[in-house]
Amino acid sequence: xxxxxxKYDAVVVGAGGSGLRAALQLSNAGLKVAVLSKVFPTxxxxxxxxxxxxASLGNMGEDxxxxxxxxxxxxxxxxxxxxxxEFMCRTAPEAVIELEHFGMPFDRNENGxxxxxxxxxxxxxxxxxxxxxxxxxxxxxxxxxxHTLYQRNIFANTQFFVEWMALDLIRDIEGxxxxxxxxxxxxxxxxxxHAKATLFATGGAGRIYASSTNxxxxxxxxxxxxxxxxxxxxxxxxxxxxPTGVAGAGVLITxxxxxxxxxxxxxxxxxxxxxxxxxxxxxxxxxxxxxxxxTEIKEGRGAGPNNDYILxxxxxxxxxxxxxxxxxxxxxxLKFGNVDCIKEPIPVVPTCHYQMGGIPTNxxxxxxxxxxxxxxxxxHGFYAAGECGCASIHGANRLGTNSxxxxxxxxxxxxxxxxxxxxxxxxxxxxxxxxxxxSAARLVRLDTQKNGENVYEVGNAMRQTMQxxxxxxxxxxxxxKGVSKIKEVAERAKSLEIKDKSRVFNTARIExxxxxxxxxVAVATMISAEARKETRGAHDRADCHDRPGFVNGRDDENWLxxxxxxxxxNKLDYKPVNLTPLTVESIAxxxxxx
Amino acid sequence: xxxxxERFDPDQDQKPYFKExxxxxxxxxxxxxxxxxxxxxxxxxxxxxRSCREGICGSDAMNINGxxxxxxxxxxxxxxxxxxxxxxxxxxxIRDLIVDMTQFFKQYNSIKPFVINNDPPPEKExxxxxxERLELDGLYECILCACCSTACPSFWWNPDKFVGPxxxxxxxxxxxxxxxxxxNERLDNLEDPYRLFRCHTIMNCVDVCPKxxxxxxxxxxxxxxxxxxxx
Numbered sequence: 001x002x003x004x005x006x007k008y009d010a011v012v013v014g015a016g017g018s019g020l021r022a023a024l025q026l027s028n029a030g031l032k033v034a035v036l037s038k039v040f041p042t043x044x045x046x047x048x049x050x051x052x053x054x055a056s057l058g059n060m061g062e063d064x065x066x067x068x069x070x071x072x073x074x075x076x077x078x079x080x081x082x083x084x085x086e087f088m089c090r091t092a093p094e095a096v097i098e099l100e101h102f103g104m105p106f107d108r109n110e111n112g113x114x115x116x117x118x119x120x121x122x123x124x125x126x127x128x129x130x131x132x133x134x135x136x137x138x139x140x141x142x143x144x145x146x147h148t149l150y151q152r153n154i155f156a157n158t159q160f161f162v163e164w165m166a167l168d169l170i171r172d173i174e175g176x177x178x179x180x181x182x183x184x185x186x187x188x189x190x191x192x193x194h195a196k197a198t199l200f201a202t203g204g205a206g207r208i209y210a211s212s213t214n215x216x217x218x219x220x221x222x223x224x225x226x227x228x229x230x231x232x233x234x235x236x237x238x239x240x241x242x243p244t245g246v247a248g249a250g251v252l253i254t255x256x257x258x259x260x261x262x263x264x265x266x267x268x269x270x271x272x273x274x275x276x277x278x279x280x281x282x283x284x285x286x287x288x289x290x291x292x293x294x295t296e297i298k299e300g301r302g303a304g305p306n307n308d309y310i311l312x313x314x315x316x317x318x319x320x321x322x323x324x325x326x327x328x329x330x331x332x333x334l335k336f337g338n339v340d341c342i343k344e345p346i347p348v349v350p351t352c353h354y355q356m357g358g359i360p361t362n363x364x365x366x367x368x369x370x371x372x373x374x375x376x377x378x379x380h381g382f383y384a385a386g387e388c389g390c391a392s393i394h395g396a397n398r399l400g401t402n403s404x405x406x407x408x409x410x411x412x413x414x415x416x417x418x419x420x421x422x423x424x425x426x427x428x429x430x431x432x433x434x435x436x437x438x439s440a441a442r443l444v445r446l447d448t449q450k451n452g453e454n455v456y457e458v459g460n461a462m463r464q465t466m467q468x469x470x471x472x473x474x475x476x477x478x479x480x481k482g483v484s485k486i487k488e489v490a491e492r493a494k495s496l497e498i499k500d501k502s503r504v505f506n507t508a509r510i511e512x513x514x515x516x517x518x519x520x521v522a523v524a525t526m527i528s529a530e531a532r533k534e535t536r537g538a539h540d541r542a543d544c545h546d547r548p549g550f551v552n553g554r555d556d557e558n559w560l561x562x563x564x565x566x567x568x569x570n571k572l573d574y575k576p577v578n579l580t581p582l583t584v585e586s587i588a589x590x591x592x593x594x
Numbered sequence: 595x596x597x598x599x600e601r602f603d604p605d606q607d608q609k610p611y612f613k614e615x616x617x618x619x620x621x622x623x624x625x626x627x628x629x630x631x632x633x634x635x636x637x638x639x640x641x642x643x644r645s646c647r648e649g650i651c652g653s654d655a656m657n658i659n660g661x662x663x664x665x666x667x668x669x670x671x672x673x674x675x676x677x678x679x680x681x682x683x684x685x686x687x688i689r690d691l692i693v694d695m696t697q698f699f700k701q702y703n704s705i706k707p708f709v710i711n712n713d714p715p716p717e718k719e720x721x722x723x724x725x726e727r728l729e730l731d732g733l734y735e736c737i738l739c740a741c742c743s744t745a746c747p748s749f750w751w752n753p754d755k756f757v758g759p760x761x762x763x764x765x766x767x768x769x770x771x772x773x774x775x776x777x778n779e780r781l782d783n784l785e786d787p788y789r790l791f792r793c794h795t796i797m798n799c800v801d802v803c804p805k806x807x808x809x810x811x812x813x814x815x816x817x818x819x820x821x822x823x824x825x
Contacts, residue, residue: 039643040695042738043651100719103709103773105727105734112721137734143650144734151708186688215646248622251648332648335667336624456635500639502605505689508638 003181003436004191008034009422011179011195013166013222016044017142017404018386018411019201020149022365025415027156031422034193035158036182038165038217038510041150045203045215046407049142050328051256052117052134053099053408054401055092059113060132065089067124068133070587072402075121075285076395077537077552078560078589079235081578084363084391088402088409095408096135104148105137107325117259117325121285121399121594130283134401139254139328145404164191165510166221167439169198169229169382172432177367177382179431180225181439185510188503190443192436194428197381197418200226200359201411204387205521206239209352209471210463213245213252217514222388224517226359227524231379232369232564232573234390235357236521237529237539240398241472243289245351247309249336253329253348255400258282260325262314264293265345266301277594284594287397287538290350294472297349304347311345350472354398355521356538357528358390360564365389365414370564375575381425383418385410392562395577396537446512452497455512461489462515462522470529475542479530486526487570493519524565531572534559551591560589595619596676597633599640602687610687612678619670626673627654627666641690649804652739655682656691662741662802682744684753697753698740698760705757705765705783710776726772733767733812735805736760742799742809748792755788759799759809762790766812769819781820790816 010026012019015037026033037044056063068089073080100106100114107115116132124131137144153160163185170178170192179195205220206212223233243264244253258264263282266272276292277284284292293310296302303311314322319342322330326341333341361367362376365385371377384390386407393406469482493516500508535544535553544553564573579586595617602610615633623629627647634640642665643653649667657680658668685693711720743749743758757765765784768774784790790813799809 039645039651039653040699040738043643043645043653045646045651047651047737048646048648097717097719098715101711101715103768103771105730105771106719108722108724108727110724112719112723114719140650140735143737147734154703155706155708215651217645249624328650335669336648455638498638500641502603502639502689504603504605505641505692507634507641511638 003440005194005431006034006191007194007428008032009195010197010199010418011036011193012199012201013180014044014201014203014386014388015041015160016201016203016386017046017146017149017407019199020146020153021408021411022199022201022385022415022418023158024149024153024156025412026418027153027158029419031419033158034161036161036164036166036180036193038163038185040162041160042147044146045218046142046146048215048252049145049404050139050252050254051119051259052136052141052401053096053145053404054119054122054133054399055096055135055405056089056133057093057096057114057116057135059109060116063124063131063133065092066584067126067131068092068122070126071122072393072399073587074127074592075397075399077397077554077592078556079392079395079536079562079577081392082581082586083578084393086581086584087363088393088405091409092405095405095412099145099148099408102148102152105144107136107138117256118283119259119400120255120283120289121280122401123280127279130280134256134259136256138324139256139326142404165513166225167442167513169225170431170435171229172429176380176429178429178435181436185505188506190436190439192431194431196422196425196428197383199365199383199385199414199418200388201384201386202388204355205518206352206355208462208466208518208522208525210467211245211250212352213242213250214352219514219518220521221514221517222384223358224520227520227567230566230568231359231367232566233357233524234360235392235528235563236524236565237532237563238356238396238537239352239525240286240354240356240538241290241350242353243286243293243350244312244348246332246336247347247349250351251332251336252353253312253332253346255286257312257314257326257329260321261317262312264289265311265313266296267303267307268301272296272301280594285397285399288594290472291540293350309347309349312348313345314341315343315345354403355387356390356394356396356398358388359384361389361391363391363413364417365410366417370573370575381421383414385414396539446496446498446509447501449495449497452495453492455496455498455508455515458489458492458496459515461492462486462519465489466522466525470526473540473542474529479526482526483530486523490519490523520567523570527570527572528563528565532559532563556589595629595670597629598676598678599691600680601640601690603639603689614676624669625666626658626668626670626677629670630665641692643692650737652737655739655741657681657683662745664739664741664804667804682740684744684750695740698743698758701757701761702738702764705761706780707764707768709768709771709774710779711773712775720773722772729770730767732807733763733770736763736807737805739804741802741804745798745802747796748794752788752792756792757784757789759813762793762816763807763809763812766816769816781816781823784816785820
């Protein structure tokens with residue numbers, strides 16, 4: 001059966017912040033672009049970002065992009081590529097201003113400029129004291145941003161394919177990327193989107209963990225597609241655990257709470273962060289705070305009847321600040337934590353939040369893989385941006401607010417790269433004869449599977465394995481067991497079975513396909529984590545703490561390098577970190593204290 | 595806990611029917627969405643939209659015991675049994691709890707939901723005072739879940755002609771924005787017997803909005819501006 005084909009200049013998969021920003025660039029350039037999204041654009045997970053977007057506007061006091069760059073490199077525990085970090089921090093102010101011009105409802109200062117709040121890990125004068133760099137719209141910054149970007153795309157007349165799920169990347173024999181196969185959820189029909197340039201902006205895969213702030217849709221679809229098409233995944237061992245997920249529910253409480261003056265307390269009412277981070281205290285970077293909280297809980301100083309959570313106190317800010325700056329938080333605390341934070345502290349625990357790794361790219365959003373001796377050889381026609389890409393801006397640990405900065409800057413820059421690429425390569429390369437056959441076979445397998453595995457059971461097994469074996473603290477024996485366990489789960493995921501056989505909006509089928517993508521990410525994560533024998537950023541190995549000669553447990557001599565995981569044979573490879581910025585001097589690795 | 599859910603799969607059903615579920619909830623199943631996911635883990639043919647599970651993405655709007663709301667922020671303990679679930683009223687059903695929202699978004703698009711400002715953009719931000727910004731509170735937070743528009747009798751009768759509460763709330767969000775220069779054009783766009791004036795202040799929209807917004811108030815302000823413009 002022939003699969004219908006549609007031709008576009010550019011195909012963008014994903015309509016969150018980075019996908020929409022890129023689409024805007026492409027539409028405004030007059031290109032024929034199709035944006036595929038498995039949910040209506042404003043339902044994408046960018047909508048859940050709360051605290052702000054980082055840019056050194058200096059509206060609240062002195063600030064500049066050099067300081068932002070230093071903080072980001074230090075936050076990344078020196079695993080971030082300094083060219084990409086410079087590019088982002090230098091471009092951030094114009095990206096935010098542009099968004100304001102698009103109509104973003106930022107909070108304002110008395111003089112009419114954008115209000116900025118303090119945030120974790122952001123400092124002035126290279127770590128001296130906290131700085132106000134987070135541009136925000138109350139605690140709904142992601143919502144305001146995503147809606148603004150979508151609205152701007154309505155203005156630009158961007159063509160959306162809403163509730164279409166991309167299935168697989170199409171590559172020819174030379175490895176050129178020619179588009180994707182996709183499933184229209186409403187009809188169950190499959191289509192080939194044939195493109196000159198293809199962008200993945202599919203977001204993260206935080207749903208590999210049992211306890212996650214992430215939406216159900218964060219299933220790493222782009223990563224799964226890339227991995228199946230032979231593209232390696234970079235630095236997948238690095239997952240951010242956000243310090244403040246609502247205990248039990250996992251729902252996010254923004255770091256902006258601490259930015260506005262909230263503090264973390266243990267069961268004794270002690271502001272314990274003063275011990276762990278004397279300068280930045282509760283505003284140390286997320287890996288540091290999450291580890292401190294987990295340590296407090298582990299050592300019996302957690303609050304609550306089971307001593308298993310930490311208290312986030314903000315009642316001292318007063319109802320006025322809470323209602324004005326943090327209204328959404330109050331709503332969430334009431335609904336999911338059963339507390340009114342104007343009167344009582346919110347019970348919180350570190351919760352999986354963000355994937356630092358992803359599809360390897362450079363700062364232009366071009367996907368790069370090792371080939372013929374060049375570790376950063378371009379994949380013809382393939383781009384990635386936002387959480388699914390790894391430029392690598394966030395290295396081993398992302399700073400709060402930098403995810404929104406990343407998706408604006410990288411969304412735009414990948415859009416620009418695609419425009420340039422299409423100018424120079426303005427033809428559709430021929431589709432391979434069997435394009436789409438692989439996806440079609442996957443669908444047939446799923447629809448005809450008998451005596452197979454239950455999607456929920458396999459998903460639970462994956463989530464529990466990741467949670468138990470690859471969490472905030474990682475232990476060598478647990479990681480080793482985790483590798484064999486997750487491989488077993490992956491084996492089971494090969495025979496997922498669904499009862500729903502309908503063509504129309506078959507969500508069981510979508511969930512099974514999502515689980516197949518999640519599994520690729522989970523395996524990549526566990527194998528990459530087991531192999532990295534050091535502590536760096538969010539990757540904390542119990543056998544690699546403060547050893548003599550290794551600052552913060554880091555082993556720069558052997559491990560100052562990016563991991564690359566290949567699905568084929570679970571092979572690992574490594575490539576050097578780029579310590580050379582574009583225009584300024586390198587910031588050399590040193591001890592990391594807050 | 596007992597649930598009665600309206601089911602319809604056009605692939606095999608002639609018309610919608612109600613299916614009963616009696617399920618054992620776990621203590622962690624606090625919200626209606628948790629319960630629905632529990633049901634779906636037993637019967638994977640139940641189709642619904644969901645994503646953020648915290649009331650910000652607007653995916654899982656449905657009719658819960660006769661009232662529109664979001665499943666993810668509706669506590670199970672607050673619901674009377676058996677819990678009757680139907681798709682949002684007034685829009686075509688695609689399958690089970692999933693409705694076709696084309697008409698809803700068409701109306702949203704029709705009000706030009708973007709800032710119109712033809713001045714060349716300044717190098718820095720366009721300045722806006724805290725007071726001017728305050729005008730946008732209660733307007734920009736809409737999550738496009740469609741609880742309001744699908745609770746509105748005027749929208750049920752004329753979904754092709756009446757913009758509906760969600761679209762009108764957003765229309766006012768741009769009228770109220772000090773950076774927007776198209777107030778007159780926006781009012782012209784609504785000056786018609788149906789687009790705005792089909793609102794008869796029934797206030798169902800205010801009653802159901804899961805974000806506590808007040809489209810009725812915004813609509814009133816637009817009407818007021820129309821009148822003032824007329825004299």
